Amino acid sequence: MYPVINPATEQECAQVTLAGVTEADVAIERAHDAFARWREVAPGERATLLRGFASVIDGHIDELAELEVRGAGHTWSNARWEAGNVRDVLNYYSATPERLFGRQIPVPGGIDITFREPLGVVGVIVPWNFPMPIFGWGVAPALAAGNTVVVKPAELTPLTALRIGELALEAGLPDGVLTVIPGRGDVVGQRFVTHPLVRKVSFTGSTRVGKQVMAGCAHQLKRCTLELGGKSANIIFADADLHKAAATAPYAVFDNAGQDCCARSRILVEHSAYDEFLTLFERAVAGVRVADPASDTDSEMGPLISAVQRDRVQGYLDGVDVAFTGSAPQGDGFWVPPTVVLPVSTADRVWQEEVFGPVVSVLPFDDEDEAVAMANDSAYGLSGSIFTGDVGRALRVARGVESGNLSVNSHAAVRYWTPFGGYKQSGLGRELGPDAPDALTEEKNVFIATTKE
Numbered sequence: 001m002y003p004v005i006n007p008a009t010e011q012e013c014a015q016v017t018l019a020g021v022t023e024a025d026v027a028i029e030r031a032h033d034a035f036a037r038w039r040e041v042a043p044g045e046r047a048t049l050l051r052g053f054a055s056v057i058d059g060h061i062d063e064l065a066e067l068e069v070r071g072a073g074h075t076w077s078n079a080r081w082e083a084g085n086v087r088d089v090l091n092y093y094s095a096t097p098e099r100l101f102g103r104q105i106p107v108p109g110g111i112d113i114t115f116r117e118p119l120g121v122v123g124v125i126v127p128w129n130f131p132m133p134i135f136g137w138g139v140a141p142a143l144a145a146g147n148t149v150v151v152k153p154a155e156l157t158p159l160t161a162l163r164i165g166e167l168a169l170e171a172g173l174p175d176g177v178l179t180v181i182p183g184r185g186d187v188v189g190q191r192f193v194t195h196p197l198v199r200k201v202s203f204t205g206s207t208r209v210g211k212q213v214m215a216g217c218a219h220q221l222k223r224c225t226l227e228l229g230g231k232s233a234n235i236i237f238a239d240a241d242l243h244k245a246a247a248t249a250p251y252a253v254f255d256n257a258g259q260d261c262c263a264r265s266r267i268l269v270e271h272s273a274y275d276e277f278l279t280l281f282e283r284a285v286a287g288v289r290v291a292d293p294a295s296d297t298d299s300e301m302g303p304l305i306s307a308v309q310r311d312r313v314q315g316y317l318d319g320v321d322v323a324f325t326g327s328a329p330q331g332d333g334f335w336v337p338p339t340v341v342l343p344v345s346t347a348d349r350v351w352q353e354e355v356f357g358p359v360v361s362v363l364p365f366d367d368e369d370e371a372v373a374m375a376n377d378s379a380y381g382l383s384g385s386i387f388t389g390d391v392g393r394a395l396r397v398a399r400g401v402e403s404g405n406l407s408v409n410s411h412a413a414v415r416y417w418t419p420f421g422g423y424k425q426s427g428l429g430r431e432l433g434p435d436a437p438d439a440l441t442e443e444k445n446v447f448i449a450t451t452k453e
């Protein structure tokens with residue numbers, strides 16, 4: 001048994017039985033059996049089942065949100081959005097089965113057609129920071145493309161995944177098509193990597209574990225998609241709407257207590273606007289409402305997920321120049337206030353490493369070229385924002401920053417209509433958007449001779 005702890009109160013809120021290798025193997029074999037039938041379900045019927053699944057989720061938004069508020073310390077507005085995102089992503093990919101087109105390619109001597117064939121059993125490994133959306137991003141396109149799916153939620157946050165697994169059955173998804181297997185990463189997650197019947201692993205988590213997953217998959221040439229860490233830059237030019245830039249910057253990094261792979265945790269400000277920005281930013285940070293989300297429905301930031309994570313985050317603050325902080329509750333719970341630090345240089349650990357907590361570093365830059373160079377001086381390349389009034393510059397900088405997802409005068413990050421994924425050590429492959437099902441299929445080519453004997 002594994003205790004699920006409410007991180008805002010440190011009280012146990014549930015016990016979950018963890019599966020071992022034997023249980024994982026049984027579930028994978030059942031998923032493999034179910035694949036033979038699921039791939040034959042007519043496209044329109046598979047689409048209807050996915051829409052039905054979305055509709056059942058829609059009827060349980062508040063219940064799912066409450067599980068995430070109590071089990072992971074998410075704010076109510078985030079948790080409702082996250083449950084709604086599972087519904088929306090299922091609806092979006094419910095259009096896939098009826099549109100999984102191949103091509104007809106002109107060739108001599110016959111006709112040539114391609115098919116998009118499902119892979120088989122897909123293993124989805126989910127981290128603890130956004131348990132519901134990341135579940136949906138992995139599961140929905142995989143099912144839509146005709147695969148069956150086994151999901152391993154993070155040890156710390158299995159509750160919503162387990163409930164969504166039950167809702168899938170309630171919605172009429174056949175047994176074995178979607179199975180949630182709570183377990184340890186190095187046991188169940190690793191089994192997804194080594195089990196030959198799992199044909200693809202969609203992994204979201206740390207870069208360290210992602211590299212192990214990729215190395216393990218290499219033994220079987222198993223497909224894998226990796227969504228890993230980030231250290232995204234929020235680049236603010238002096239010609240930007242500074243009030244908007246300062247008012248939105250806290251939410252671009254302190255949302256989900258900074259436990260967000262897309263957190264804009266490096267703020268780069270053009271020298272001539274630096275002092276004014278910091279003054280406005282300090283006011284905005286002071287305004288972030290940090291409170292136990294379960295008892296304060298207007299809370300904008302909750303606790304960190306665990307004592308381990310809190311201690312890790314606080315470790316980054318040793319010896320650094322803290323410019324100012326916001327507030328945080330005292331007493332029980334894994335709290336760290338929103339914290340703004342001023343590194344000495346871009347070599348500082350807090351500037352380079354993913355803190356995964358409510359800590360943001362601010363440094364000035366002199367010109368556009370330096371801003372791009374500083375943004376790119378990172379092992380990561382996941383997200384980023386650019387604030388400027390000059391559309392040409394916005395596009396030049398967006399093209400120059402080595403990152404998979406950029407927003408101009410906005411912090412919009414992950415939207416299910418558009419591809420999402422990272423450059424460099426932020427990942428491999430893309431999720432979401434119109435092409436995600438392609439990465440969950442093999443492209444098969446068939447030539448049919450038409451020449452007379």
Ligand code: NAD
Nearest residue numbers: 126127128153154185186189190205206209227228229261
């Ligand atoms: P983690 O790598 O420790 O764990 C992620 C998942 O992998 C968990 O379910 C864990 O049990 C499992 N796991 C652990 N060891 C494993 C192994 N040897 N084999 C297979 N699976 C294993 O990461 P975390 O601490 O849960 O999540 C935080 C990290 O996730 C951060 O680095 C964050 O940036 C990243 N993240 C990335 C994205 C993205 O889309 N790029 C989204 C969210 C989080």
